[in-house]
Amino acid sequence: MNDYLVMAGYAAAGAGVAGLLGWPAIVLLRRRSLALSLFTVALVTALSLSASTIAVARAMLLMRHDYAVVTIVLIMGCLVSLAVAALLSRQVVVGSRALTRAARTVGSDDGFTAPAGPLSSELAALSSELAATSARLARSRERERALESSRRELIAWISHDLRTPLAGLRAMAEALEDGVADDPQRYHARMRTEVDRLTGMVDDLFELSRIQAGALTLTLSRVSVYDLVGDAIAGAYPLARERGVRLVGDRVAPAPVEVDSREITRVLGNLLINAIRSTPADGTVAVAARREQQEVVVSVTDGCGGIDEQDLARVFETGWRGGSARTPRSVPTAPSGAVQHHGDTGAGLGLAIVRGIVEAHAGRATVRNVHGGCCFEIALPAASPTAPAPA
Structure with missing residues (x-):
C-alpha cells in the first residue's frame, strides 16, 4: 500500500508541474482562436500524462529497456491524441467560419442562408436561432414597409x-x-x-x-x-x-x-x-x-x-x-x-x-x-x- 501511495505522489507531482506550466498558456490564449485553445488543452493533458508516467517510471528504477518502451508508448499516445485534437479543432474552426459567413446574411433581402456542412449541436442550435431571428427581422421589415x-x-x-x-x-x-x-x-x-x-x-x-x-x-x-x-x-x-x-x-x-x-x-x-x-x-x-x-x-x-x-x-x-x-x-x-x-x-x-x-x-x-x-x-x-x- 505504501508503494502505491508513493507512485501516486510521484504521478501527482509530475502532472501538477505540467499543469502549472500549461495553465498560463491556457489563460493567455482564452481570447485567441478556439482551435488553438482546444489544441493547447490537449497538449497540456498529454504533457501531464507524460510527466506523471515518467516520474513514476524513474521512481520505480526501471531498466533502460523498460524505460525506453514506456517512453515510446507515451510519445505515440501523445502524437495520436494531438492529431485527433488538431482535427477536432479544425472542424470547429470550419464550422465557426461557415456560421460567421452565414450570420452576415441575417436580415438580408434573401433571408438567412444556413451553412451547408455539418455542425456541432451547439453551432447547429445557434444556426437555428439565427434563422429564427432573420425570419423575425424579415417580418418586421415587411411590416415597416x-x-x-x-x-x-x-x-x-x-x-x-x-x-x-x-x-x-x-x-x-x-x-x-x-x-x-x-x-x-x-x-x-x-x-x-x-x-x-x-x-x-x-x-x-x-x-x-x-x-x-x-x-x-x-x-x-x-x-x-x-x-x-x-x-x-x-x-x-x-x-x-x-x-x-x-x-x-x-x-x-x-x-x-x-x-x-x-x-x-x-x-x-x-x-x-x-x-x-x-x-x-x-x-x-x-x-x-x-x-x-x-x-x-x-x-x-x-x-x-x-x-x-x-x-x-x-x-x-x-x-x-x-x-x-x-x-x-x-x-x-x-x-x-x-x-x-x-x-x-x-x-x-x-x-x-x-x-x-x-x-x-x-x-x-x-x-x-x-x-x-x-x-x-x-x-x-x-x-x-x-x-x-x-x-
Missing part, C-alpha cells in the same frame, strides 16, 4: 381630400365677397357642409393618433350589445333613408359585454356608415350579434358586391380605400342643393379606427366576402356571468 407605404398613401389622400374642400371654400368665400353669388344662403349651406367634413376628418386623425400612440383610455362597463346596436342604428338611420338603404337589426342577441360604450358606439357607427355608403339604393345593411363562448360577435353585412381577395388583408389599414373614388359620395338634398356627408370624411380612416378601438378592447376585427357583399365582424369580450345584469 407596409406602414411606410400606408403613411405615404395617407398623406397623399389627406392632402387631396383637404385641397378639394379648401379650394371650394375659397371659391365660395370669394364669390360672396365679390357679391356675385346669386344665392348666398345656398353658398352658406355648402360652406357649412365642407367645414363639417373637414372637422370630421381632423377628429378622425386625432382619434387615430391616440390609438396608435397607445393613449386611448377606456372606461369599461357592463352593457347590453342590443342597446349598443340600437343606438348605432338610430344614428345611421338618417343617412340610410337618404340613400334609400334598408337597415335591418332583428337578429341581435341581448348579450352583455364589458366595453367602453362611447368607443364601441363609434365603431358600430363607422361600420354602418361604411356599409351604407357601399350599398346601392334599395339595398340592405343587416346587423346581427351572437354569443360565442367568451366573446360576443357583432356583424355588419352590406351589399357592396364584395372586395377583391388580394385587398381583404388591407381593408383595415390606415388610409386604404381600394379602387373607389378618393372623394366621398355626396347626395343632394333640398332645393338649395346642399350636400350632407353625415360624418363621412372619405379619408380612409374609419376602418383603421374600428380595428384600433376593437383591439384596445382585446378583441378582433375581421372582414370576409359573402353573397352579394361583405360581412364585417367585431369580436368583443363577453361580460362575466357573475356580474350584475345591465339596467
Whole structure:
C-alpha cells in the first residue's frame, strides 16, 4: 500500500508541474482562436500524462529497456491524441467560419442562408436561432414597409381630400365677397357642409393618433350589445333613408359585454356608415350579434358586391380605400342643393379606427366576402356571468 501511495505522489507531482506550466498558456490564449485553445488543452493533458508516467517510471528504477518502451508508448499516445485534437479543432474552426459567413446574411433581402456542412449541436442550435431571428427581422421589415407605404398613401389622400374642400371654400368665400353669388344662403349651406367634413376628418386623425400612440383610455362597463346596436342604428338611420338603404337589426342577441360604450358606439357607427355608403339604393345593411363562448360577435353585412381577395388583408389599414373614388359620395338634398356627408370624411380612416378601438378592447376585427357583399365582424369580450345584469 505504501508503494502505491508513493507512485501516486510521484504521478501527482509530475502532472501538477505540467499543469502549472500549461495553465498560463491556457489563460493567455482564452481570447485567441478556439482551435488553438482546444489544441493547447490537449497538449497540456498529454504533457501531464507524460510527466506523471515518467516520474513514476524513474521512481520505480526501471531498466533502460523498460524505460525506453514506456517512453515510446507515451510519445505515440501523445502524437495520436494531438492529431485527433488538431482535427477536432479544425472542424470547429470550419464550422465557426461557415456560421460567421452565414450570420452576415441575417436580415438580408434573401433571408438567412444556413451553412451547408455539418455542425456541432451547439453551432447547429445557434444556426437555428439565427434563422429564427432573420425570419423575425424579415417580418418586421415587411411590416415597416407596409406602414411606410400606408403613411405615404395617407398623406397623399389627406392632402387631396383637404385641397378639394379648401379650394371650394375659397371659391365660395370669394364669390360672396365679390357679391356675385346669386344665392348666398345656398353658398352658406355648402360652406357649412365642407367645414363639417373637414372637422370630421381632423377628429378622425386625432382619434387615430391616440390609438396608435397607445393613449386611448377606456372606461369599461357592463352593457347590453342590443342597446349598443340600437343606438348605432338610430344614428345611421338618417343617412340610410337618404340613400334609400334598408337597415335591418332583428337578429341581435341581448348579450352583455364589458366595453367602453362611447368607443364601441363609434365603431358600430363607422361600420354602418361604411356599409351604407357601399350599398346601392334599395339595398340592405343587416346587423346581427351572437354569443360565442367568451366573446360576443357583432356583424355588419352590406351589399357592396364584395372586395377583391388580394385587398381583404388591407381593408383595415390606415388610409386604404381600394379602387373607389378618393372623394366621398355626396347626395343632394333640398332645393338649395346642399350636400350632407353625415360624418363621412372619405379619408380612409374609419376602418383603421374600428380595428384600433376593437383591439384596445382585446378583441378582433375581421372582414370576409359573402353573397352579394361583405360581412364585417367585431369580436368583443363577453361580460362575466357573475356580474350584475345591465339596467
